[in-house]
Amino acid sequence: MLSFVSGCIRYRIVALEAFLSSVRRVMESHYSTDTASKRKFVNHLATEWETIARNPLGVIGASPEPWPPGKTNSRNGFDLYKLRFYMPGLRGSARRGRFMYLVHDASCSVFAIWLYTHEEFDRRPPAGDLRDELRRSTEVVLQQLRGHPLELAVPGKDNIVLLLATEDQASLLRARGLTRERGRKKRKPR
Amino acid sequence: MSSATLALDIGLLRDLEEPSALLRIARDEIPTLASRLELLASIVEENWESLPQPLRDLAVAYAYYDSERYATEPLARLKAAAASVRLLWRGIAYRGEMVRLMTAIVRLNDAIFTALERESPEYREHLATRLEGPFTGEEMTGAQLREWMHKI
Numbered sequence: 605m606l607s608f609v610s611g612c613i614r615y616r617i618v619a620l621e622a623f624l625s626s627v628r629r630v631m632e633s634h635y636s637t638d639t640a641s642k643r644k645f646v647n648h649l650a651t652e653w654e655t656i657a658r659n660p661l662g663v664i665g666a667s668p669e670p671w672p673p674g675k676t677n678s679r680n681g682f683d684l685y686k687l688r689f690y691m692p693g694l695r696g697s698a699r700r701g702r703f704m705y706l707v708h709d710a711s712c713s714v715f716a717i718w719l720y721t722h723e724e725f726d727r728r729p730p731a732g733d734l735r736d737e738l739r740r741s742t743e744v745v746l747q748q749l750r751g752h753p754l755e756l757a758v759p760g761k762d763n764i765v766l767l768l769a770t771e772d773q774a775s776l777l778r779a780r781g782l783t784r785e786r787g788r789k790k791r792k793p794r
Numbered sequence: 795m796s797s798a799t800l801a802l803d804i805g806l807l808r809d810l811e812e813p814s815a816l817l818r819i820a821r822d823e824i825p826t827l828a829s830r831l832e833l834l835a836s837i838v839e840e841n842w843e844s845l846p847q848p849l850r851d852l853a854v855a856y857a858y859y860d861s862e863r864y865a866t867e868p869l870a871r872l873k874a875a876a877a878s879v880r881l882l883w884r885g886i887a888y889r890g891e892m893v894r895l896m897t898a899i900v901r902l903n904d905a906i907f908t909a910l911e912r913e914s915p916e917y918r919e920h921l922a923t924r925l926e927g928p929f930t931g932e933e934m935t936g937a938q939l940r941e942w943m944h945k946i
Contacts, residue, residue, distance in 0.1 A: 616933050619931050619939070620924070624931075624942075628946055646940055650936040653936040653939050657935075670912070672918045688908075696861050697861055700907055717925070718921070718924050722910075727913075729858060731855075734862055735859060737859070738852075738859045741848065742805060744848045745852050753801075764797065766800055766802060767801045768834075770804070773803075774802065775803075
């Protein structure tokens with residue numbers, strides 16, 4: 605989790621009209637009949653709101669979000685953040701709530717811009733039974749890995765490669781001490 | 795500089811969806827598995843587009859199955875509840891290791907859902923519209939937000 609020291613003791617939070625509209629839409633879609641869950645959601649969001657006001661860059665569950673179309677989350681002194689949390693009383697992809705906000709450190713301000721659930725961008729596989737789909741897609745990948753284990757570079761760790769493998773291949777590496785050393789070998793102690 | 799290749803049995807993604815699978819992992823294997831899953835999560839977070847399509851399909855099925863199974867399978871809920879009790883006990887006994895493993899699993903799931911959102915043209919369009927500004931609105935405290943939401 606990234607956290608920066610800031611000169612702001614407390615941030616003011618400005619709710620943009622687009623944010624308030626998105627909150628209204630989420631509540632009308634999901635909590636129009638379930639008052640108990642609605643109360644939990646309201647309290648949860650209000651609590652997160654206060655946490656953000658104290659330290660918007662260090663909220664547990666929040667991380668920098670790329671400012672499209674680029675990869676960085678900063679532009680003109682504004683930092684974009686996405687907070688992930690569970691929506692009370694909801695299931696499936698609607699359970700995954702997101703709260704997006706901008707931090708403007710120079711003015712000790714936070715701008716709440718959007719609240720939504722993952723359901724709005726659902727990419728659920730069309731298969732009726734996801735357990736079958738999970739087994740099928742695992743078999744497809746394992747079949748490909750049997751011939752050629754897949755080496756993946758790990759971002760920010762130039763000296764580590766993650767090898768996606770079958771159980772047998774992984775066991776073989778484990779038997780060799782979990783890692784396969786490459787490059788310069790360590791000198792044996794005298 | 796030497797480099798290391800760390801192996802992850804990809805079949806574990808399928809097995810991890812059963813809570814009972816977490817009970818079968820030996821204690822000394824838990825930190826190893828957690829670190830592999832953390833590495834996989836960081837790859838998904840940074841390089842989702844470069845992953846082969848079959849692997850992305852597997853990741854998506856994995857993440858959605860985790861989200862939905864309790865809603866669709868009553869028996870799975872019972873099994874999960876029983877496994878949870880045993881997991882809780884294991885969590886107490888192996889507190890540090892289990893917390894790290896569960897955190898890694900949650901991080902991987904979040905990374906997959908986040909990658910899917912970023913891939914969506916609708917998501918990018920919605921976000922771009924909101925980032926156009928101007929950033930003017932109503933200043934609120936948590937208490938004021940709570941009061942406003944209760945009126946909806």
